Amino acid sequence: MLLELKGLNYKYPGSASDLFRDLNCQVTQPGFHALFGPSGVGKTTLAKMINGEIKGFDGEISSQQINHVLYTYNLERLPGWQSVQEHLEAVTPESNKGNIAALVESFGLQSCQHSRFATLSLGQQNRTILSRYLLQDFDLLIMDESLANVDEITKERIILKIKALFPERCFLYISHNVVEVSKFCKQILVLRSHHKDPQAVSLQGQDFRDGRALKKKELEHSMLEIVNVS
Amino acid sequence: MFHRRIYQFFIIYFIGLFGLMLVKYSLNLSDYVIPGFNEIWDTCRRYFGLYFLAVLNTLAVAILGHILSICMATVVGIIGRLTIWIGSFIRVAAYNIQAYPIVAVAPIIFILLGDGLSSRLLIAAMICYFPLLLSFIGILSEPVAEIEHFYESTLRMNWRLQVKIRAFENIHKLVTVIVGSATLAMVGTIVAEFIAANAGIGYSIRIALYQSDLSKILVALFLIGICTSLYLVFLEWVGMFIRKRLGSI
Numbered sequence: 507m508l509l510e511l512k513g514l515n516y517k518y519p520g521s522a523s524d525l526f527r528d529l530n531c532q533v534t535q536p537g538f539h540a541l542f543g544p545s546g547v548g549k550t551t552l553a554k555m556i557n558g559e560i561k562g563f564d565g566e567i568s569s570q571q572i573n574h575v576l577y578t579y580n581l582e583r584l585p586g587w588q589s590v591q592e593h594l595e596a597v598t599p600e601s602n603k604g605n606i607a608a609l610v611e612s613f614g615l616q617s618c619q620h621s622r623f624a625t626l627s628l629g630q631q632n633r634t635i636l637s638r639y640l641l642q643d644f645d646l647l648i649m650d651e652s653l654a655n656v657d658e659i660t661k662e663r664i665i666l667k668i669k670a671l672f673p674e675r676c677f678l679y680i681s682h683n684v685v686e687v688s689k690f691c692k693q694i695l696v697l698r699s700h701h702k703d704p705q706a707v708s709l710q711g712q713d714f715r716d717g718r719a720l721k722k723k724e725l726e727h728s729m730l731e732i733v734n735v736s
Numbered sequence: 737m738f739h740r741r742i743y744q745f746f747i748i749y750f751i752g753l754f755g756l757m758l759v760k761y762s763l764n765l766s767d768y769v770i771p772g773f774n775e776i777w778d779t780c781r782r783y784f785g786l787y788f789l790a791v792l793n794t795l796a797v798a799i800l801g802h803i804l805s806i807c808m809a810t811v812v813g814i815i816g817r818l819t820i821w822i823g824s825f826i827r828v829a830a831y832n833i834q835a836y837p838i839v840a841v842a843p844i845i846f847i848l849l850g851d852g853l854s855s856r857l858l859i860a861a862m863i864c865y866f867p868l869l870l871s872f873i874g875i876l877s878e879p880v881a882e883i884e885h886f887y888e889s890t891l892r893m894n895w896r897l898q899v900k901i902r903a904f905e906n907i908h909k910l911v912t913v914i915v916g917s918a919t920l921a922m923v924g925t926i927v928a929e930f931i932a933a934n935a936g937i938g939y940s941i942r943i944a945l946y947q948s949d950l951s952k953i954l955v956a957l958f959l960i961g962i963c964t965s966l967y968l969v970f971l972e973w974v975g976m977f978i979r980k981r982l983g984s985i
Contacts, residue, residue, distance in 0.1 A: 557889075576889050576890070577889065578886075579885075581882050582882050582883070582885055582886060583882045583883050584883070585883055585900075585901055585904065586904055586905070586982070587900075587904055587982050597886070597890070597892065635886075638886065639886075642890055
């Protein structure tokens, strides 16, 4: 068991209703997993609880082999005084500096390496933000809509690259896109309203990766399952 | 920038001067109350050099006081941004003290320090310090979550980086506040010279006031306006240069 959430109860201060009521779920193995659910159901809150940014909740979050959790979201920015390249060089640990060039190429960031963050398109900004997190030392990376505003082809290339480069690490990808979570993710944690029991349901995705054939029937089945459950 | 400020000053000054003349001629006031153009021009020729040096003296003290208050506001702002007790103590103290009119404390400073440079400098610094401090504390204690999140998560954040991020993100506000407080520094110095000093344009105005010589005061006001405008233009230019260097414009 890599990550286990047991009996989580949480209510925002000042809020009348519970956000989580006896929430239980687990991530059992490394890989590219998804946290899926409708808006307002608590995906970001749950991510922040796992990351340790939100405290003061009932229940237990335990992990094995996960020492360093990082959480990234799509509204982050780089400091304005550095170009993309300068920033990546500055924030990448020595041991990972050799990966910068490969990651920049895979993420299609060569053309904007010398640009300031504010001058990039939204898609380039999201890719830059994600790339700097991938260059850190982490065991679990929670990606909160990190590939929003990125076109489908580039998005697929990036996800496949992440899966190829970091097979032993754990990712929790927050997205509203049923197709992409069904296609690329290994385990899909579907988060539902606290009125439903259980509040979190775990489903199997197709875990598509390079060199593996995609079975359309099974993909459709996964998508239907997600829609029915949520 | 330079032309705009000087034009603005000339427009305001001459509107004021024509307003005075309007009052003088419409109420048929004597030259003793409001002097005519000829007398003002004559005073200008006779006292321009003397008053110009006095304004430079005042401006030098105002600039020193301004620099002093910027340094103090930066240091206290950095401490005031802290979330521990000392930070909140400084924030509350700053908000409370700024509500008190600092000019009212000026006589105490003169009693304790006499009427030399140190009193003028201290009063100038104090008058422009609190508006600066409030802005600095506000800017430096406001997290820029979209940038700071990464450094916090990767345990890279330190106080220097935090101050750098917050100052950079608010560089426009900082420049505006610094330029705005420059006028206050000039006001503070002149007020100090009014109360009890032996140099500067405020001291010269005080003597003119005792002589009921409005033409001297008008000449002094003209020179104060020109020199203050030039100082503000200089500060705006420095702010623009810094923003260009940092790539924020």
